[in-house]
Amino acid sequence: MCLPSFLCVIKIMSTDKTLLEVNNLQVHFHLSGGGLIDRLMGSKPRIVKAVDGVSFDIKKGETLGLVGESGCGKSTTGRAILQLIKPTSGEVLFQGTNLAKLPDREMRPFRRHLQMIFQNPYASLNPRMTIGDIISEPLTVFKSLAKQQLDKQVQELIERVGLNPQFIKRYPHEFSGGQRQRIGIARALALNPDFIVADEPIAALDVSIQAQVMNLLQDLQKDFSLTYLFISHDLRAVRHMSNRVAVMYLGKLVELADANEIYQNPLHPYTQALISAVPVPDPKVEKQRQHIVLQGDVPSPLNPPLGCHFHTRCPQVMDQCKTNEPKFVNIGKNHFVACFLTNK
Amino acid sequence: MAKSNSAILSVRNLQTHFYGDGAVVKAVDGVSFDLKLGETLGIVGESGSGKSVTNLSILRLIPYPPGKIVGGEVIFDNKDLMKIPENEIRRIRGKRIAMIFQDPMTSLNPFMKIGAQLMEITQLHEGLNNSQARKKAIEMLELVGIADASRRIDDYSHQFSGGMRQRVMIAMALSCKPELLIADEPTTALDVTIQAQILELIKGLKEKIGTSVILITHDLGIVAGMTDHTGVMYAGKIVEYAPTEELFSNPHHPYTKGLLKSVPDPLIEQKKLFQIPGLPPDLSNLPKGCPFSPRCSSATTQCQEFPPIRQINAEHYSACWLEN
Numbered sequence: 236m237c238l239p240s241f242l243c244v245i246k247i248m249s250t251d252k253t254l255l256e257v258n259n260l261q262v263h264f265h266l267s268g269g270g271l272i273d274r275l276m277g278s279k280p281r282i283v284k285a286v287d288g289v290s291f292d293i294k295k296g297e298t299l300g301l302v303g304e305s306g307c308g309k310s311t312t313g314r315a316i317l318q319l320i321k322p323t324s325g326e327v328l329f330q331g332t333n334l335a336k337l338p339d340r341e342m343r344p345f346r347r348h349l350q351m352i353f354q355n356p357y358a359s360l361n362p363r364m365t366i367g368d369i370i371s372e373p374l375t376v377f378k379s380l381a382k383q384q385l386d387k388q389v390q391e392l393i394e395r396v397g398l399n400p401q402f403i404k405r406y407p408h409e410f411s412g413g414q415r416q417r418i419g420i421a422r423a424l425a426l427n428p429d430f431i432v433a434d435e436p437i438a439a440l441d442v443s444i445q446a447q448v449m450n451l452l453q454d455l456q457k458d459f460s461l462t463y464l465f466i467s468h469d470l471r472a473v474r475h476m477s478n479r480v481a482v483m484y485l486g487k488l489v490e491l492a493d494a495n496e497i498y499q500n501p502l503h504p505y506t507q508a509l510i511s512a513v514p515v516p517d518p519k520v521e522k523q524r525q526h527i528v529l530q531g532d533v534p535s536p537l538n539p540p541l542g543c544h545f546h547t548r549c550p551q552v553m554d555q556c557k558t559n560e561p562k563f564v565n566i567g568k569n570h571f572v573a574c575f576l577t578n579k
Numbered sequence: 580m581a582k583s584n585s586a587i588l589s590v591r592n593l594q595t596h597f598y599g600d601g602a603v604v605k606a607v608d609g610v611s612f613d614l615k616l617g618e619t620l621g622i623v624g625e626s627g628s629g630k631s632v633t634n635l636s637i638l639r640l641i642p643y644p645p646g647k648i649v650g651g652e653v654i655f656d657n658k659d660l661m662k663i664p665e666n667e668i669r670r671i672r673g674k675r676i677a678m679i680f681q682d683p684m685t686s687l688n689p690f691m692k693i694g695a696q697l698m699e700i701t702q703l704h705e706g707l708n709n710s711q712a713r714k715k716a717i718e719m720l721e722l723v724g725i726a727d728a729s730r731r732i733d734d735y736s737h738q739f740s741g742g743m744r745q746r747v748m749i750a751m752a753l754s755c756k757p758e759l760l761i762a763d764e765p766t767t768a769l770d771v772t773i774q775a776q777i778l779e780l781i782k783g784l785k786e787k788i789g790t791s792v793i794l795i796t797h798d799l800g801i802v803a804g805m806t807d808h809t810g811v812m813y814a815g816k817i818v819e820y821a822p823t824e825e826l827f828s829n830p831h832h833p834y835t836k837g838l839l840k841s842v843p844d845p846l847i848e849q850k851k852l853f854q855i856p857g858l859p860p861d862l863s864n865l866p867k868g869c870p871f872s873p874r875c876s877s878a879t880t881q882c883q884e885f886p887p888i889r890q891i892n893a894e895h896y897s898a899c900w901l902e903n
Contacts, residue, residue: 304770411858441625442797443855446841450854468771471800475843475852495848512775513845514800518824520846521804528779529772532740 254295254430254462255316260325260335262286262308262315266537283536285311287486288325290563293430298456298463300477300494302470302509304533308486309466310354313432316464317349318342329430347377350423354435356415360407366393366418367403373425392421397451413444420451427459434466449476470513474498482506485536485544488563492570502572504549505529543574551576586613586654587791588637588759593651595629595636598644602863606632606646608815611888614759619785619792621802621823623838624812625859630795633812634761638672655759674704677752681764683744687736693720693747694732700754719750723780742773749780756788763795778805799842803827808894811835814860814870817888821895831897833875869899877901 266281273280286308293299303309314320316327318334327334334345353359360369371389374380380388390400396417407415416436423431433452437445449472455461465476473480474494481491482505490503501507511527529548534540540547546556555575563573572578595607607629614620624630635641636648637660653660655676660668672678680686688696697716701707707715713732720728723746736744745765752760762781766774782805785792794805802809802823809826811819811834819832830836840853857874860866866873872882881900888898 304772413858441859442799442838443625443841443859446852446854447856449843450852453851470771471843471845474845475849498845508775509771510845512771514778514798514804515844515846516799516803516827516839516842517844518803518827521800524804526775526779528775530776532742532773533770 252294253292254330256292256326256328257312257316258290258326258328260286260289260312260315260327261323262311262320263323281537284486284539285536286315286322289483289486289488291481291488291491293462293464295429295462296456296460297478298465298476300473300480301464301466301483302468302473302480303483304468306485306533306536307483308536309483310434312483313351313434313464313466317346317351317432319351347373347426348429350426350428350431352416352419352423352431352433352436354438356412356419356439357407359419360415362407365404365406366398366410369407369418370421370425373422377426388425392425395424395455396421397447411444413440413447416440416444416448417451420448420455424455424459428461430462430464432464432466435468436465437472438467438469445472452476470509482509485533485539487544487573488571489545489573490571491563492568496568496570500570502566502570502577503545503574504551504576505545508550585616587616588614588793589652589654590633590637591652591654593633593636593653594649595632595641595646596649597646604862605815605865606862607636609651610812610815610817611651612810612817612820614791614793615807617789617791618807619794619805621806621809622793622795622812622817623797623799623802623809625797627859627862628812629815630812631763634678634763634793634795637761638676638678639668640672670704673700673752673757674755675757676759676761677755677757678761678763679745679748679752679765681767683741683748683768684736686748687744689736692733692735693739697732697747697751697754700751704755715754716750719754720747722753722784723747723750724776725750741769742776745769745773745777746780749777749784753784753788753790757790759793760785760790761793761795764797765794766801767796767798781805799838811838814862814865816870816898817896818871818898819896820888821891821897825895829895831891831895831901832871832899833877833901834871837874 262285264283264285266283289312301309301312311320315322322335325335329345334342367389370392371385374385374388393400393403398414398417437448440448456463465473467473477494480494480497482489484505490497490506497506498510501510508527508529515521531548534547542558543556543561546552553575561573561575561578563571564578565571566577591611593607593610597604597606610633622630637653641648648661694713694716697719698712701712701715717728717732720732725731725743725746739747766777769777796802806823809821809823810817813834819835830839837853837855841855843849843852855874860870868883868885872878886898886900888896891897
């Protein structure tokens with residue numbers, strides 16, 4: 236009796252640890268060309284497979300970094316997790332519930348647990364609402380608080396993100412980019428969520444302000460035991476913020492590992508090129524570094540190459556890469572790679 | 580800063596102000612530097628620090644109104660570019676001093692074929708006829724690595740990707756073999772792997788053509804890998820200027836120190852990032868004295884007065900009261 240219950244406890248602890256699990260997530264967009272005339276003419280509808288079979292899990296309290304170049308599907312992945320875009324197929328398990336299958340009505344109570352911070356602090360705040368209204372809106376939607384209590388909570392939130400609570404009656408245009416990003420963070424925190432998708436939260440900010448926002452996000456993570464999906468194209472920021480890092484290329488994950496492991500021992504040729512392309516802020520190191528410069532552009536997601544999507548730019552391409560697609564497999568120490576060089 | 584004989588460009592006490600709403604914004608407020616022949620000078624700073632306006636002022640590309648170059652001189656080939664007549668500076672723009680901009684999407688004309696835009700330059704500045712100019716344009720496109728250039732020359736800019744457009748911009752800028760290339764955030768709009776391609780290209784072409792380069796960027800990593808000297812701008816002034824290696828290994832100004840510490844290094848794991856407190860200043864309402872003093876942890880009462888730029892050692896200048 237003792238042994239099974241002991242096992243049972245372990246099992247609960249380990250499932251407890253995974254907050255969110257994404258299984259074979261696919262998001263496809265249908266482009267124009269599927270109309271009646273096109274169908275009569277026999278042309279096939281054009282489909283962009285923005286996210287094409289992505290699987291990963293996020294453990295409670297960790298930050299998973301998701302990197303890739305523009306158009307690789309990283310933002311779409313973030314939005315599909317929050318059901319802001321309905322996935323075409325696949326599962327998004329949040330504490331065991333498959334969000335992808337929930338009707339909108341049943342999704343609503345989950346939204347308070349899953350929040351988002353947007354890239355563009357100029358476009359993501361309503362210019363006609365005061366920041367007090369912006370931050371209190373989630374609270375009024377989900378909780379019925381008395382006016383006094385509501386004001387108190389909003390003030391606390393504003394202070395917590397490092398703004399002066401006297402600003403409560405001001406409008407977004409009165410703030411700088413970094414301050415607006417703090418307002419967006421306060422709004423995301425209002426309902427005390429478990430999970431936040433931060434989609435390029437520092438891309439629009441100046442260097443000195445980027446450091447401030449990254450530090451704020453890390454402090455809040457500790458204080459509120461938050462779990463982040465940190466989406467960025469900035470590999471320096473991703474390394475700094477993340478426990479684990481996933482690399483995406485043309486709708487698929489190509490590598491996933493612990494942050495230190497992936498930066499010290501990148502196995503996929505694309506990850507290697509990405510890391511080598513990041514300029515290091517030290518002239519002595521930088522002048523001696525060998526950069527792997529990839530040839531060509533990212534192919535159009537409308538018409539991705541056959542086989543491994545990366546084979547058209549890969550410096551180590553082999554014959555099989557052009558026809559077969561490498562599987563995304565664990566090669567040990569939870570280091571996942573999709574490449575024939577490692578998965579023989 | 581020290582006058583050097585081999586300087587291709589000397590900027591002295593340049594001042595560019597913008598007027599509007601009853602306020603004066605001193606976007607560039609007394610900038611001086613020298614660029615030596617064949618060197619790359621990096622200018623770093625945050626948005627609004629005046630780095631782009633400085634370089635637009637060099638070619639007198641400041642729209643008036645609201646902007647006006649109110650003082651200073653820019654010596655290029657023994658002439659003050661601020662004083663020569665308009666038709667003379669037009670002969671320098673694009674021919675002897677060329678510029679590439681941050682956003683290749685908006686700096687190419689969407690209604691003109693790429694070839695026509697490239698040919699315009701050599702026809703205007705070098706008097707080539709149509710077929711010569713076309714040949715030269717194809718040659719330039721090949722030089723910047725555009726495959727199948729003789730066919731692509733008849734494409735429009737929307738048919739090119741962002742990285743390809745920036746290559747076209749570079750081809751255009753280098754068509755007349757300029758003595759000076761000003762690159763204003765040339766890779767900011769591009770993806771990481773494309774950024775690496777463009778930086779390699781600029782480096783390679785610089786060696787091939789022997790152009791001197793001013794590289795404006797906010798990315799300290801790019802400055803580290805590309806430049807010989809670096810100037811750091813804050814609130815319209817150069818607050819520190821030094822050989823790049825010296826600047827990174829031995830920064831003097833607290834703003835430079837803060838910037839260097841606040842960038843995560845991709846090769847090393849760091850615990851907590853250093854952050855410069857506060858916000859970049861409002862240029863229409865600058866604090867008295869040193870504009871960085873409200874954010875500076877080493878500020879003293881002395882900072883109420885503006886610190887003059889002074890020599891720290893051989894080629895290292897800093898505008899800070901701090902002892903070495």
